[in-house]
Amino acid sequence: MKHVLxxxxxxxxxxxxxxxRLDDLVNWARANSLWPMPFGTACCAIEFMATAASRxxxxxxxxxxxxxxxxxxxxxxxxxxxxxKLAPVLRTIYxxxxxxKWVISMGACASTGGIFDNYAMVQGIDTVVPVDVYVPGCPxxxxxxxxxxxLLHKKIKGESLSDAELRAEHPLDERGQHLPAPxxxxxxxxxxxxxxxxxxx
Amino acid sequence: MNPxxxxxxxxxxxxxxxxxxxxxxxxxxxxxxxxxxxxxRWLHDTPGQEYDYLVDITAVEYRDRERPLEVVYxxxxxxxxxxxxxxxxxxxxxxxAVDSVVPIWAGANWLExxxxxxxxxxxxxxxxxxxxxxxxxxxxxxxxxxxxxxxGRFSRAEQVRQALAANPEAHYSMExxxxxxxxxxxPAEMKERLRKGERARIxxxx
Numbered sequence: 001m002k003h004v005l006x007x008x009x010x011x012x013x014x015x016x017x018x019x020x021r022l023d024d025l026v027n028w029a030r031a032n033s034l035w036p037m038p039f040g041t042a043c044c045a046i047e048f049m050a051t052a053a054s055r056x057x058x059x060x061x062x063x064x065x066x067x068x069x070x071x072x073x074x075x076x077x078x079x080x081x082x083x084x085k086l087a088p089v090l091r092t093i094y095x096x097x098x099x100x101k102w103v104i105s106m107g108a109c110a111s112t113g114g115i116f117d118n119y120a121m122v123q124g125i126d127t128v129v130p131v132d133v134y135v136p137g138c139p140x141x142x143x144x145x146x147x148x149x150x151l152l153h154k155k156i157k158g159e160s161l162s163d164a165e166l167r168a169e170h171p172l173d174e175r176g177q178h179l180p181a182p183x184x185x186x187x188x189x190x191x192x193x194x195x196x197x198x199x200x201x
Numbered sequence: 202m203n204p205x206x207x208x209x210x211x212x213x214x215x216x217x218x219x220x221x222x223x224x225x226x227x228x229x230x231x232x233x234x235x236x237x238x239x240x241x242r243w244l245h246d247t248p249g250q251e252y253d254y255l256v257d258i259t260a261v262e263y264r265d266r267e268r269p270l271e272v273v274y275x276x277x278x279x280x281x282x283x284x285x286x287x288x289x290x291x292x293x294x295x296x297x298a299v300d301s302v303v304p305i306w307a308g309a310n311w312l313e314x315x316x317x318x319x320x321x322x323x324x325x326x327x328x329x330x331x332x333x334x335x336x337x338x339x340x341x342x343x344x345x346x347x348x349x350x351x352x353g354r355f356s357r358a359e360q361v362r363q364a365l366a367a368n369p370e371a372h373y374s375m376e377x378x379x380x381x382x383x384x385x386x387x388p389a390e391m392k393e394r395l396r397k398g399e400r401a402r403i404x405x406x407x
Contacts, residue, residue: 084336084360084361084363084364085335085336085364085367087361087364087365087367088364088365088366088367088368088369089369091365092369117351117352118351118352118353119341119344119349119350119351119352119353119360120335120344122361122364123357127357127361128361128365172365175362176362176365176366177358177361177362177365178361178365181356181358181359181362182358183358184357184358184361184362185356185357185358187357188357188358188361190352
């Protein structure tokens with residue numbers, strides 16, 4: 001588990017005063033001009049559209065321009081359930097995004113598979129791409145997504161240019177996996193009502 | 202009861218099994234597997250019948266393992282506004298195969314592919330019988346069969362690995378490719394991938 005640095009700690013641990021001030025400036029700029037790449041597959045995408053529209057208006061947080069091309073995007077917002085058939089598409093889009101990039105997993109299905117604990121559904125997109133912020137809800141209200149975006153702002157403002165690992169690319173390993181197999185199985189364990197259903201039923 | 206059933210019995214005799222009226226008032230008739238193609242052709246072509254619209258094809262497997270698997274055809278005569286269901290009973294222990302009706306209704310193409318994909322029923326004479334909803338390299342079986350486990354046969358890790366190994370840009374044929382006309386302008390590496398299609402093996406399996 002990686003220790004997330006708080007803004008004050010970054011200033012304390014950075015190599016010098018100049019870099020710390022540069023961090024503040026860069027993070028301020030990055031956090032306040034996030035271009036979202038919507039990956040909307042289900043009802044969460046409707047709430048995402050509501051969040052983008054005038055009533056909730058996430059342009060207030062610097063997300064005015066939605067990047068429908070991964071090459072110009074900063075944050076991938078996966079809104080909705082992802083079947084296994086779509087997993088390589090999601091991974092490709094994530095790989096195509098340039099650094100710095102972040103991922104918001106919006107809704108129960110994207111985060112855990114939700115009620116779709118079956119043969120066709122990815123049990124949480126964190127088994128496919130790394131996720132920064134999980135927004136719970138089925139679907140989350142626009143306020144929920146905005147709260148997730150603000151959490152991401154907070155996270156970005158704690159990052160440091162001196163930490164190269166933050167911006168390192170992690171392509172799929174030689175077996176074509178993003179996480180080790182036991183980890184994927186652990187993340188995909190049934191929970192809640194799903195534990196009443198057996199694999200063999 | 203739809204009067205077509207009586208005409209069917211008069212024409213095909215014992216090839217027509219039991220018939221029933223479903224709760225929504227539609228008539229269903231069970232047809233023997235060997236007579237299916239002839240019966241369907243007769244329903245489509247005979248004046249006075251003219252079932253010119255194939256609404257849907259689906260399959261039913263009952264929880265009772267003794268009962269056969271049914272393939273159900275939903276027919277409609279548009280001009281007469283008449284509906285008819287035709288059922289074929291297949292014994293999974295013997296062979297899940299039935300004649301394709303694509304030569305009669307071209308729209309049956311994708312419907313039969315779907316039944317094949319999810320139930321494993323083979324349609325003899327289908328021009329292009331392959332999976333349509335699940336991806337082509339899917340190898341866990343036929344998901345809507347009663348003996349198929351809810352979460353699939355493989356572990357989640359294996360399912361994720363196989364899914365990520367799929368090539369989302371691969372197409373089955375140049376005809377399905379939206380950029381087919383600009384094929385010559387593509388980079389050599391992409392041409393090579395398109396030429397091979399997705400029928401490549403999954404790495405690190407077996």
